[in-house]
Structures are given as C-alpha cells and as structure tokens.
Amino acid sequence: MINALSSGLEREVEERSGEKARLCYQCGKCSTGCLFNFAMDILPHRAMKLVQYGQKERLLASHAIWICASCVTCTARCPNDIDIARVIDTLREMALEEGIKPAEKNIPLFHRCFLGNIQATGRISEPILMGSYKTLSGDLLSDMGLAAEMLRKGKIKLIPSVVKGRRDIRRIFKETRR
C-alpha cells in the first residue's frame, strides 16, 4: 500500500511520548509476546517501523492501535527500553485529535462514555456507563442476560456515588481538553 509520507512523524511521536522510536531494530519481541497479536492488522514491531517510515495514515486508521489493551508486555520485553505501549497511546491520541475515523468504532466510543461518566460524577457508575455506551454504540442486545444476573447479585448499583469536589473534576476535564 502506497501512502503519503509524513516525514515528521517519528519526531512528532518521540516528542509527544518521550520515547525514542528510532531505536527500534525490529527484533520482534514485542509482537511475539503480544497477547492481542492474533487480532491486529499491524503488529507492534511493524507499527514501530511505520512510525520510523512516516506512515501516519496507515497507523492512525489501523485496528491495531485500538486493539492494544495496554498490558505493557511489549514495553517490559523491549531490549532497547522503548515504552511501546506509550507509543501506541500517543498514536491513539493523535488519531482522535486529527479526527481520523477509527477502524474500531466502539473502542474509542467506550472510552468517551467512560470519561463522560467520570466528568459527570467523578466515579464510574455502571448504569451511567453502560447506558451511554449501549445507546451510542447501538449494541443493545449483547450482555443483557449478564446485566440482569449482575443486578440480581447486587453487582450493579442504581444510585451513583458522586464526588463532592465536582468542581475540581470539571476543571481537570476543562483544562486538559485538547
């Protein structure tokens, strides 16, 4: 696949993440140890190479950047001490900022609902999180049985716990908005 090159990508990723992506020499330990590799379209070591090559569009539109669950195994095993998980976080952040249509629609949507819940009450409340995610994703039917079972076992509380310092929380969200 031929794509427009972004010659400044490596530098941009390095500046934002504080990680030296240029040190990657393609040993592949990150990809071998990645528990999510079977579901990725671009393996972690190839993503690092694409950062060096300036393949911004391919990376930011990939499934892989969203499939990564940040278990940090790659980082722990990298012989060059690159925090690969942090590089992936940076790519996700860039994809959102640049308004790239995510290959995994529901994953960033879930994050938005999760953070929206914190912004509103300061803590996660399952009914708020699940309600907003299920409504916005349109995935209403899956896990209904599970939700009923959790409700029955008292694992879902209907009344949310709210932080008193909501002004602090609102300010944190306002000041960190990009």
Added chain:
Amino acid sequence: MKTYSFFPGCSQLSSAEEYGVSAHEVAEALGFHLEPLKDWNCCGASSAHMTNHLLSVALPGRDLALARAVGRDLVVVCAACYHNLKSARMQILKDESLAAEVEQIAGLNPRYQGRIVHLLDVVVEGVGPGKVRERVRKPLEGLRPVSYYGCLMARPREMMEGDDPDNPRNMDELLAALGAEVKPWSYKTDCCGGSLSLTRTDVVVRLVDRLFEAAEEAGANCMVAACPMCLANLEMRQKEGKLRFNVEYDLPVFFFTELMGLALGLAGAGEWFSRHLVDPRPLLSRAGLG
C-alpha cells in the same frame, strides 16, 4: 494500630463490593486499619491514558494530592488503580514542569512522597506469611489455586518493588500459608483483556479461555485474583469461552482477601461468596470449607 490511607476504587462501590469489605476485615484481623481516602475520584482507568495523557496524570494527581494532605502510605487493592496512581506519581516526581501543570489543573499539590502499595504486598511483606499462618483457624485444604496477578501490577517492571515482575510469588506464599495447595503455572501476569471486555468480547473470550484452560492443565480447581477488573472479566466471560471453544471447566475465581477471611475464620466470610457470577460454594462445600 498502624493506619494506612486506602484507595477503594470504583468497582468496590458495585461489582466488587465483597473485595472492599473483605479487605477491611482482613486488615483489622491482622492488626492494621485501612482509612478510606476522603472524596477520592476515579483514576481514569484505561480510558484516560489511551486517549489523553495529561488527563491520565491529572485525574490520579488529585488523588495523590488528597493522599499527600493526609500524609500516610496509600494502600490500593485494584491493579488498574495501583498502576495509574503509581505511574502518575512517578511522572509527577520526575518531571517538575508536569507536576506544576497538574498542580495548577487540580488546584492541589500532587507531589505525594508516601508509598503506594498493594494490599497483597502489605500482607506478605509487612505482616509476613509466618504471622498469617499462626492466625489460620480453617486451613484451606482441598483448594488447589493458581495465583493470578494480571498485567498491571507487574508492568512496567518498576511497578513491582518487593516481588519478581517475571514470576511474582507473594500470592503463592500467602495462599500456601493459608493451607492451600498452590499450583505453579506460567500465566500469572498474562493479560485477561479486561479493558476490551465490552467492546471486543470475541477477542477477550479467547484470552480468558486460554487462562482457564492453562489453570486446569496446571491441576488447579480455582483461581485467585488481586484485581477486581480481572475477576469481573474472568467471571463474566467464562461461560462464553466454554461455549465457544466447546471445553469443560468449572473454575471459581476468588479475591485473595476472601480466602484469607475464610481461613482466618472471619464471621462475614460466608456472605461474600454468594455474590460471585461463577458460584464458588459447591467447590467450598466439596472441600469441607462451606
């Protein structure tokens, strides 16, 4: 009595209420007190650091400031909260311009110098397995657990201070002290996929199934967790794994604090087990512990 600040985390308000209750009771039984941090907020979990780095430091930054004002060491029981609080603290103490930025955003001083420690490590490294063994009233004979730490307590490597991030053993030592026959296995710190549980259930079911199959192969009849996210995910997705891969296993998952409560003979222990999605009571009664 030694008192710690305690960071409960959101799941203890709902899905993992039994974890928080058992943590408090076990602490009191062993002679220390967990004082919940007043007005704590969510650490941001995966969603903050995956989408907005500054937010992922500022949210736990407010909690660090609250802990700093109290001035005690901070005990955490959720691996995700532990990871986020500790990671935020490392970044804040290392980078003064970031610290100043967080201070301005949170309106409080986040430069918390105290220790952030997982309850498991307080029990094993602070109290010690020998002291725990002396308190056991009902040895957990008949339970053959594997220890499951999940990914976030051990990675990056500096997350784990007193234990080995490649092969942590604190939980093994604790469970052995409680009288259980701990089984060795190689999956202690493999990720369960928790953060994708709702969005890519198909991927997560595969990871969870792999863990349960490995546990069974190791000869275990239960798993023990130190993270409410792991436990919820393992319990929620066990049935789907069995259906999808056509395998048979029936492995309850306990919080280590629940098994401590059971072995120490704490009065409340019986009630905790009824809240699990994979009912552990048949196993406990087969083992003569019910």
